[in-house]
Amino acid sequence: MKMFCPECGSTDKEMVGDVCIDCFLKEFQMLELPKRIEVQICSHCNSKLEEGKWSDEFIPEEEIIFRALERNVEVADEVTDENVSLEIKQIKGTIATCGVEIVGKVHGTEIEESHETEVKILKTVCPTCSKVQSGYYESVIQFRADKREIKSEEYDKADEIVERTLIKQSKKDKLAYCPQIARLKEGRDYYIGSLKSGKKVAEALTEEFGGVIKESPRLISEDKSTGKGLYRIWISVRIPEFEVGDFVKYEEKIMKVTSIGKSSVVGEDISTNKKHNIPMKNMEDIELVKRSSEVETTTIISKSPSIIQILDPSDYSAVDLEMKEEFTDYNIGDEIKLIKIDNYIYLID
Structure with a gap:
């Protein structure tokens, strides 16, 4: 069919x-x-x-x-x-x-x-753009110095680092921006859109200045839909009291600071010329004893194979110091640098 x-x-x-x-x-x-x-x-x-x-x-x-x-x-x-x-x-x-x-x-x-x-x-x-327009932020970088005022050139450098880091971060994070900078007597507060970029900024600052990072979350409100707390993170970046060229004491050694990095300080023992790496986490145990600006100049008045005699610049008295290899090429009448710490004079090459 x-x-x-x-x-x-x-x-x-x-x-x-x-x-x-x-x-x-x-x-x-x-x-x-x-x-x-x-x-x-x-x-x-x-x-x-x-x-x-x-x-x-x-x-x-x-x-x-x-x-x-x-x-x-x-x-x-x-x-x-x-x-x-x-x-x-x-x-x-x-x-x-x-x-x-x-x-x-x-x-x-x-x-x-x-x-x-x-x-x-x-x-x-x-x-995200709504947050940017409203000045939203998730973290605050508190840029401070330990026991000293921050220099104007350090502020300029910090501002540059924050800007450069956020430009780099903005390629993958739309909240990588700084809606506000609080210029305080004790330092700078950088308000950063996202916590992720805030942490990158803190790391970049310590790579340049050294120092220690500490985070402190603060409850700002509660999400009514979930009952969970909404937090902002304050990130403290505390840079060292000392700078490159300053003299510090660590574990009874007097050292001249030769470099400051993110994770360590390098110091040269001014008695032995031996270099030491000090972990940055031990920053509180590093004591500043003299600034580089406190280095003095004096004159060699006598020398022998074992002794070098100088004038104490404080009272012009003659002081005998042990001759070291790095001073053998100096001659009588030459000027030489020194630093006085705990009433002891150290010659500086």
Whole structure:
């Protein structure tokens, strides 16, 4: 018994379900596409809202439109070997008129279809940019010096480090910014958008100045939806009292500071010329005994293979000191540097 098509009465054509292939194709639509698609993008950073989440990448507007089309095109299961073409025909204001063409096979028959839709760009502000506009911050870097005032050139250097670090961080963190700097008598407070970038700034400051980092979370409010506390982190960066060239005492050794790094201080024992690495975590045990500015100059009045005699610059009395190898090339009448610590005179090469 031959099947016949109830639509056209044909009995000699391939049947698809209850109708012939020709009648099926008359009503069949290869793809579904909304007549209007709305896309939310941030007017500040061009990130896009997709499935309730904001993308972090900057996407050109045309790419946003093409992606919106791709996400909203639904090809029917019966279509095989399909080839879908997308076209932006016109952009007028925030509305793009777009065309979608599809060529494919349905039950062995190749057909093509054209559709038109509009993509409307809805400009809004993403949560991150909203935070930036409101001056939001998650961390505060407290830049301080231990037992001394910070010099103006140190402030200038710190400002430069903060700016440079945040520019680098901004490539992967949109909250890498500094909405406020508090200039206080005791130091600087740098307000940093994100905690992650705040920690990077603190690390960069200690790489330049040395010092110790301590974090102190402070509860600012409570998230009513979760009941969890919302915290801001105060990060203390305390740089050493001493500077390169100063003289310090550590473990009963008098040393001249030759370098200050993120994790250690290098000092040269002025009695033995031996260098020592002091962990920065032991900063509180390093005692400043003399500033580099307190180095004095005196005159050699006598020398022998074992003794070098100088004038004490405080009272011009003659002082005999043990001759060391580094002073053998000095001659009578030459000027030589010294530092006096605990009433003992050390010659400085």
